[in-house]
Structures are given as C-alpha cells and as structure tokens.
Amino acid sequence: MNATLVHDLIFYVMYAALAIAVVIIIERTIWFAWTQRQAKQLEKQMTTDTMTLNELPEALRRQTSLPVKMIEPVLEKKNGVSSEAMNDIMDAQYLLSKPAMTRGLWLLETVVTAAPLLGLLGTVMGIMDTFKALAASGVSDASQVSAGMGTALFATGLGIAIALLCLVSNNFLQNRMERINELLKVLLLRAATPTRASNNEGWKEKGVQRYA
Template sequence: MNYQLLHQISFYLMYACLTLALFISVERIVFFLHTLRHARALEGTVIGQSKSLDELAAHVGGQDNIPAEALRALIEERKQARTDEQMENLSQAIYLDLRAKLTRHLWVLDTIVTAAPLLGLLGTILGIIETFTSLASAGVSDPKGVSAGIGTALFATALGISTALFVLVFLNHFNDRVERISDHLKILILRISTQA
C-alpha cells in the first residue's frame, strides 16, 4: 500500500475543503449583506407606509431578494386565506421556505468543521506509518529524515484543526446573520398578515 500517496491525498482533501469553505463564505457574506440591507429597508417601508397592500406589492415587484419575495408571496396568497388560522399557517409556510434559502450551503461549512480535524488526524497517521515504513526498510541511519517525516505528519493535524477553526468562525457569523434576517422577515410577515 502506498502510504505516501494516501498522505498526499489527505492534504489535497484538506486544501479542497478550505477552498470550498472560502468560496461558500464569500458567497454567503455577499448574500447576507444584500439580504439584510433589503430586509431593513423593506421593514422601514412597511412600518411607515401609507400604501395599500397592492401598491406595496407593486413597489417590491421588480426586486429580487428574499424580503421582497416574502412580501409578494404573502400579499398574493393572503387572498386565499379565509380564517386567521389559515393566515397563520400561510405565514409560517412562507417563513419556513425563506429560512431554508437563508441557511443554504451552511451544512457544507458545518461538515467541513467536523471533517477537517479528522482528515488532519488521518493525514498524521498516514504520515507516521509512511515514516515507520521507510525506517523499517532503510534503518535508522538518518535521524533528520525521521524528524522531517514526523514533522510533515504533524503538519496534517495542524492544518486540519486550523481549517476547522477558521471555518467555525464564519459558520457562527452566518448563523447569527440568519437569525437577524429571520427576525426582520418575521416582523414583515406579521405586519403584512395583520393588515386588512
């Protein structure tokens, strides 16, 4: 079995995880900034509005963002709700649908946080096996070679833990953004669903 190849593959997997996490993080940062800005603006419009619901729907008609989508869906669907219970169910359905869009791709970051230290540990084990295999075949003639092999093996653990910590910071930040935007969406949905 080629432990050196497996050791290198574990490094490539960790670098791939880090690259994927960076890509998702940048995309989610832009998405959350855009969505939070629109949610605040739309909430201000709804709170201070003197327009009818149809005028409000026309106001957000051309906008392509989650808060505007929530508002349009609620205004369009509220005509079919005959009772307060149906309106509440409709509001909850719209909220859950939009929350799913807010949390999109966060499961990947959560998986990377969990998997990166394990990949690092796997890389360390494979590196140590590789070092001991080369020691068994060549003998302990070069202590520097042994130290270098063990150092490379331990670097895998450090890389895995560093990747997990880095991604964990972004994941926690994104979960906070989801909660903030969700609060704004709840306010929008409640205000629209209670208007005549």
Template sequence: MNMELIHEITFYIMYIAAALAAFVVVERVIFFSFTLRQAKKLEAALHHQVEDYNQLPEALRQKECLPLELLREFFQGRAMAQSQNELEDLSQAVYIAMRGKLVRGLWLLEAVVAGAPLLGLLGTIFGIIDTFKALAESGVSDPSLVSKSIGTALYATALGIGIAVVGLTFNHRLQDRLDLINDHLKILLLRAGLAGKSKASKD
C-alpha cells in the same frame, strides 16, 4: 499500499474542503448582507397604508431579493385566507419556505468544520506509518530525515485543526446574521399581517 500517496491525497482533500468552505463563506456573507439590507428597507416601507404588494415602493420592487419574495408570496396567499388562523398558517408556511433558502450551503461549511480535524489526523497517521515503513526498510541513517518526515505528518493535523477553527469562527458569525435576518423576516410578516387586518376592518 502506498502510504505516501494516501498521505498526499489527504492533503489535497483538505485543500479542496478549505476552498469549498471559503466559497460558501464568501457567497453567504454577500447574500446575507444584501438580504438584511433589503429587509430593513422593506420593513421601513411597510406600514398600515400598504395593503397590497403593488403598493410597495417601486424602487424596492425592482430589486429581487428574498424578503421581497417573502412579501410577494404572503400578499398573494392572503387573498385566499378566510380567517386569522389561516393567515397565521400562511405566515408560517411562507417563512419556512424562505428560511430554507437562507441556510442553503451552510451544511457544507459545518461538514468541513467537523471533518477537517479528522482528515488531518488521518493524514498524520498515514504519514507516520509511511515514516516507520521507510525506517524499517533502510534503518536510521540520518535522524534529521526522520524528524522532517514526522514534522510533515504532524502538519496534516495542524492544517485540519486550522481549517476547522477558521471555519467554525465564520460559521458562528453566519449563524448570528442568520438569526438577525430571521427576526426581520418575522417582523415583515407581522407588519404585512397587520396591514391585512386593517384592510379587513375597512371592508
């Protein structure tokens, strides 16, 4: 078994994992920022006079986003709700469906955070095994070469831990933004539900 090759493959896997994690972070940061901004705008526009999706400002309806989709689904389903319980069930169903789109891709970031240190440790083990194998075959002719080989092996662990720390930091930040967006989505549903109550009382 070529331990040096396996050691190098471990490095490549960690580099790919880091690139995937970076892509998820950038994509989710952009998506969360846009979603939160649109949710706040829709929240400000949604008042008791807005009793239908088409009564929302046209400028907001032209920008397709997750909060807008949430309101569209809610207003469409509200026409079939015959009681307050059905309206609450509709709100929960729409919220759960939209939340799945929010967390999309975050599992990959969490997998990288959990797996990177283990990959780094595995790379270090393979590197040390390769070093001892070379020593057994040729002996210790130059101690500096041994130190260099061990240093390269330990670099794998350092790289894995570094990827995990950076990924964990961004993951916590994204989770905070996710919680904030979820709060605004719930506010949108509550306000849309209140609009439905005012419409029912008029009828």
C-alpha cells in the same frame, strides 16, 4: 496500501475542503448582507396598512429578494382569509425561506467536524510512511526522522486550522441569519395585519362599537 499516496490524497482533500469552505463563506456573507439590507429597507417602507407590493417603492419591487418573495403571497391574501388561514400562510412562507437561508451552511458544519479527523488520519499515515522508510533503509539520521514527522504533524495542524476558520465563520453566519429571520418575522406580521378599514367593518358586523 500505499501510505504515501493516501497521505497525499488526504492533503488534496483538505485543500479542496478549504477552497469550498472559502467560497461558501464569501458567497453567504455577501448574500446575507444584501438580504439584510433589503429587509431593513422593506421594514422602513412597509406598514400594516400596506395592501399590495405596488404601494412600495419601485426600487424595492424590482429586487427579487427573499423578503419581497416572502411577503407577496401574504399581501395577496390580506383581508381575504380568516386569521387561521393567514397564520398557515405565514408559517408556510417562513418555512419556504429556510432552504435559501441555510444553503451551503451544512458543508461548513461538515468541514468543521471532518477537517481535524482528516488531519489526524494524514498524520497517522505520514508516521506509518516514515517508519516504513526507516525500516527499509535503516537510516539513523535524526534530521531525516524529524523531517518526516514534521510533515506528518503538519496534516493535523492544517486540519485544526481549517476547522477553526469554518467554525468561526459558521458562527458569524448563523448570527447574521438569526438577525435576518427576526426582520422577516416582523415583515410577515406587518403584511398579515388587517387594515384599519377591515377592522372597522369586522366590528360593525359584530355590532361592537369601536372606541378611540
């Protein structure tokens, strides 16, 4: 096994992982910010009396955002199904939103775990390569030994740095995702709440008088 080749390949893999992680971090940060803004705007405009998407501002309806896609099926079934069926629809819509929310985050979690291990493997291979070169040439110059060891240890440092970057970014994105999930739950509850007229009809059918 060529330790030098493996050592170089490990560096290439770590740099590729860093590039992928940076792309995911930037894309998720932008997507979460846009989705959270859409959810907040929708939360301000929508009430429990909203029956269809057409009652919302056109600027919100034109946006194919996750919040709009989530509440549309709920509004379509509003006042037309039982409470148990509506709960099932709400649960289904919430679960269907998960893949869009978590897209790419598993890669960050993988890099957090794998980067230090790759760095350690690169260090081991670098040390093996250094000792092999010393054994072959019989070099006794301490500066050459230090240079080889420094290159080997750089792999561990790079792996730890990549892992820290991905860990902090992943925690930030998870916090942002939790805030968006809370807004989505509020929107689903508002979209599923029966209107006052529907409540009145239900009370009349049951012969129960409504008190102000």
